[in-house]
Amino acid sequence: MANPSRPGSRATGYTPRTAGPHTAGRTAADRPRLPTLEDVARLAGVSRATVSRVINGVRNVDPDLHAVVWSAVDATGYVPNRAARSLVTRRAGTIALVVSDSHDHDADPFFSRFLADPFFGRAVGGAMSVLGATTIQLALHLLGSEQARARLVGDLRHGQADGVLLLSLHPDDTLPARLVEAAIPVVLVGRPARPTPISYVDVANELGAALAVDHLLSRGCRQVALVGGLADTPASQDRSAGFRQAMARRGRAWSPYEAGDFTRDSGEAAMRRLLDRHPDVDGVFVANDLMAQGALNALRSAGRRVPEDVAVVGFDDSSAAQAAQPPLTTVRQPLEDMAAEATRMLLARVDDPGLANSSVIFDPLLVVRASA
Amino acid sequence: MANPSRPGSRATGYTPRTAGPHTAGRTAADRPRLPTLEDVARLAGVSRATVSRVINGVRNVDPDLHAVVWSAVDATGYVPNRAARSLVTRRAGTIALVVSDSHDHDADPFFSRFLADPFFGRAVGGAMSVLGATTIQLALHLLGSEQARARLVGDLRHGQADGVLLLSLHPDDTLPARLVEAAIPVVLVGRPARPTPISYVDVANELGAALAVDHLLSRGCRQVALVGGLADTPASQDRSAGFRQAMARRGRAWSPYEAGDFTRDSGEAAMRRLLDRHPDVDGVFVANDLMAQGALNALRSAGRRVPEDVAVVGFDDSSAAQAAQPPLTTVRQPLEDMAAEATRMLLARVDDPGLANSSVIFDPLLVVRASA
DNA sequence: TTGTACGCGTTATCAG
DNA sequence: CTGATAACGCGTACAA
Numbered sequence: 001m002a003n004p005s006r007p008g009s010r011a012t013g014y015t016p017r018t019a020g021p022h023t024a025g026r027t028a029a030d031r032p033r034l035p036t037l038e039d040v041a042r043l044a045g046v047s048r049a050t051v052s053r054v055i056n057g058v059r060n061v062d063p064d065l066h067a068v069v070w071s072a073v074d075a076t077g078y079v080p081n082r083a084a085r086s087l088v089t090r091r092a093g094t095i096a097l098v099v100s101d102s103h104d105h106d107a108d109p110f111f112s113r114f115l116a117d118p119f120f121g122r123a124v125g126g127a128m129s130v131l132g133a134t135t136i137q138l139a140l141h142l143l144g145s146e147q148a149r150a151r152l153v154g155d156l157r158h159g160q161a162d163g164v165l166l167l168s169l170h171p172d173d174t175l176p177a178r179l180v181e182a183a184i185p186v187v188l189v190g191r192p193a194r195p196t197p198i199s200y201v202d203v204a205n206e207l208g209a210a211l212a213v214d215h216l217l218s219r220g221c222r223q224v225a226l227v228g229g230l231a232d233t234p235a236s237q238d239r240s241a242g243f244r245q246a247m248a249r250r251g252r253a254w255s256p257y258e259a260g261d262f263t264r265d266s267g268e269a270a271m272r273r274l275l276d277r278h279p280d281v282d283g284v285f286v287a288n289d290l291m292a293q294g295a296l297n298a299l300r301s302a303g304r305r306v307p308e309d310v311a312v313v314g315f316d317d318s319s320a321a322q323a324a325q326p327p328l329t330t331v332r333q334p335l336e337d338m339a340a341e342a343t344r345m346l347l348a349r350v351d352d353p354g355l356a357n358s359s360v361i362f363d364p365l366l367v368v369r370a371s372a
Numbered sequence: 373m374a375n376p377s378r379p380g381s382r383a384t385g386y387t388p389r390t391a392g393p394h395t396a397g398r399t400a401a402d403r404p405r406l407p408t409l410e411d412v413a414r415l416a417g418v419s420r421a422t423v424s425r426v427i428n429g430v431r432n433v434d435p436d437l438h439a440v441v442w443s444a445v446d447a448t449g450y451v452p453n454r455a456a457r458s459l460v461t462r463r464a465g466t467i468a469l470v471v472s473d474s475h476d477h478d479a480d481p482f483f484s485r486f487l488a489d490p491f492f493g494r495a496v497g498g499a500m501s502v503l504g505a506t507t508i509q510l511a512l513h514l515l516g517s518e519q520a521r522a523r524l525v526g527d528l529r530h531g532q533a534d535g536v537l538l539l540s541l542h543p544d545d546t547l548p549a550r551l552v553e554a555a556i557p558v559v560l561v562g563r564p565a566r567p568t569p570i571s572y573v574d575v576a577n578e579l580g581a582a583l584a585v586d587h588l589l590s591r592g593c594r595q596v597a598l599v600g601g602l603a604d605t606p607a608s609q610d611r612s613a614g615f616r617q618a619m620a621r622r623g624r625a626w627s628p629y630e631a632g633d634f635t636r637d638s639g640e641a642a643m644r645r646l647l648d649r650h651p652d653v654d655g656v657f658v659a660n661d662l663m664a665q666g667a668l669n670a671l672r673s674a675g676r677r678v679p680e681d682v683a684v685v686g687f688d689d690s691s692a693a694q695a696a697q698p699p700l701t702t703v704r705q706p707l708e709d710m711a712a713e714a715t716r717m718l719l720a721r722v723d724d725p726g727l728a729n730s731s732v733i734f735d736p737l738l739v740v741r742a743s744a
Numbered sequence: 745t746t747g748t749a750c751g752c753g754t755t756a757t758c759a760g
Numbered sequence: 761c762t763g764a765t766a767a768c769g770c771g772t773a774c775a776a
Contacts, residue, residue: 094509118489157451
């Protein structure tokens with residue numbers, strides 16, 4: 001750890017980090033004192049308790065005082081002190097948006113890549129659309145190591161935030177289970193990789209795959225192939241399963257298949273293998289847009305026209321899809337809505353921790369562009 | 373406002389928002405009581421004050437007690453209570469990452485678009501890379517209305533956050549001036565549109581334009597044109613100015629020029645006009661990647677090959693650049709580094725509000741791909 | 745160097 | 761329905 005004055009600290013224990021609130025510098029008494037409940041009370045001619053009740057909308061308030069108090073609030077420019085309120089209510093008034101992955105932030109540019117992807121921003125936007133009407137803050141946490149995860153759980157148990165909106169990027173992530181164990185309200189965006197008693201939102205990946213299949217078949221494709229993603233991720237599993245089921249329903253018992261790892265290069269390689277082994281392929285469903293873009297490259301190199309010779313459908317409607325050449329027909333997740341709903345679910349759990357776990361699955365949308 | 377029990381409230385005054393910390397539900401006493409300083413002190417056989425000193429690294433601490441106290445901390449699993457600490461230190465331990473624009477969040481999908489752009493995520497990543505070693509939280513704020521801006525300034529004056537990392541998206545944004553006036557520590561990412569006594573980081577846009585020009589000329593382009601962005605944004609002004617200066621330095625007194633508004637469509641239209649009026653154009657510097665992508669479309673429609681007939685250089689190295697066909701040669705802003713430095717500057721200002729304003733300008737990097 | 749005691753601004757309890 | 765008053769957990773003068 002970074003604290004030289006404390007050599008033998010356990011990794012899970014509390015360790016001071018630099019630049020905390022204890023740092024030197026201007027601490028108090030030089031900004032002008034802000035109006036407090038007391039000031040409002042004095043001006044309104046009532047007690048602090050009454051002002052507090054009015055402000056918090058507690059019942060049993062005389063309508064007359066109500067008005068008097070509010071005008072005193074306006075007159076003084078009073079704003080409740082968050083810290084004081086938190087201290088007594090034991091609520092942080094903060095929701096943590098946690099991105100958890102196995103890669104280390106400093107060592108690996110993965111977080112940069114993930115953060116640069118529309119997925120992250122759209123999720124943030126969805127969460128903020130719910131929190132915007134609220135005093136609840138959204139605090140960001142990027143977790144790249146087990147140590148960081150352990151620390152977060154510790155901080156959370158100590159009330160650093162009231163709940164967690166979790167983007168868990170790795171199938172082996174220990175965080176979901178840790179949070180459940182610590183009884184911290186949490187809602188996952190995306191189905192948990194391992195069976196876990198946890199609430200989550202997700203898109204109906206199977207249905208998305210079915211949309212893609214139906215689109216490819218109805219445009220006349222006769223040999224439709226699948227480029228799957230990382231085998232151990234739920235999204236990949238569901239999309240592949242959905243593909244197979246939809247094909248089976250249309251009488252196609254077997255289809256050419258190659259797997260990638262969700263990267264552009266792996267998509268290109270998979271497509272190349274596909275063309276190699278099944279030259280008659282005239283339609284492909286690719287488990288995400290990035291790989292689909294790679295597939296487009298492979299097809300171009302192979303001299304196949306898209307969509308005339310081979311039609312391609314991706315998944316996610318990432319910016320890669322719009323920018324691809326030709327623009328990708330793809331399955332869009334309503335991520336903003338999903339994140340918004342996840343936030344609502346989380347807020348409900350924070351209010352009532354006894355709530356049973358639930359999941360909400362959103363319908364995907366087929367966005368038809370030029371590639372299929 | 374959303375509070376029916378308070379009809380005539382002023383817009384700038386405090387108004388309760390739903391689901392605040394005052395909401396009903398489990399408030400206290402049902403989670404197990406967490407260890408406090410008192411508990412640690414008892415176990416260590418010292419006073420609260422001593423424990424506090426040890427934890428905060430205050431000098432005048434007996435080395436022996438030091439060790440005893442830390443082991444007691446470990447034994448109890450103590451974690452400082454943020455709210456209590458904030459209350460007395462008058463520090464929130466929070467930095468606000470504020471995105472301010474004129475568009476309303478609910479009414480306009482602009483925020484979604486902005487958040488989905490790598491710009492946002494990369495900035496977040498940069499900030500987090502600095503904050504990660506700290507106990508300081510990053511809280512997100514999306515501001516789409518004057519009212520929201522006023523409210524934020526109010527909350528900030530009342531200590532909701534210790535400082536602001538500001539992404540101001542609109543040249544007429546009132547927020548920078550408001551924050552400066554309220555004496556709230558703030559660092560802008562990107563030069564302020566109007567002269568303002570404020571700290572900021574930025575990329576050397578002129579230099580970026582010069583890199584593009586040099587690249588185009590040295591690859592043999594004879595008629596290089598400019599597609600500029602929104603005239604009232606600093607970035608656009610600087611890039612256009614940089615282009616002209618660099619061209620002048622190379623003996624080109626005048627160049628074809630068309631303006632867009634940073635959108636893909638406007639870039640396509642501008643390129644079309646350019647081809648119309650100056651058919652001999654064989655090189656273009658476009659003020660951002662999105663417009664450059666549009667330009668690519670226009671060139672394709674016009675039957676011009678890129679880069680053989682016309683070479684294209686963009687700006688930003690957004691995901692659009694990598695995904696474009698052909699992939700865009702573009703000027704990359706070191707956004708992560710910029711946001712990280714901005715965060716460091718902000719932290720310094722929070723520690724010492726008397727600090728003079730400063731700006732740090734980063735060198736851009738030319739990323740050479742296929743388009744030029 | 746350590747301990748005592750006060751105050752930070754709120755909410756909640758309990759009398760009136 | 762309202763007003764004292766006691767926590768909430770911590771940092772820090774001030775005194776020892």
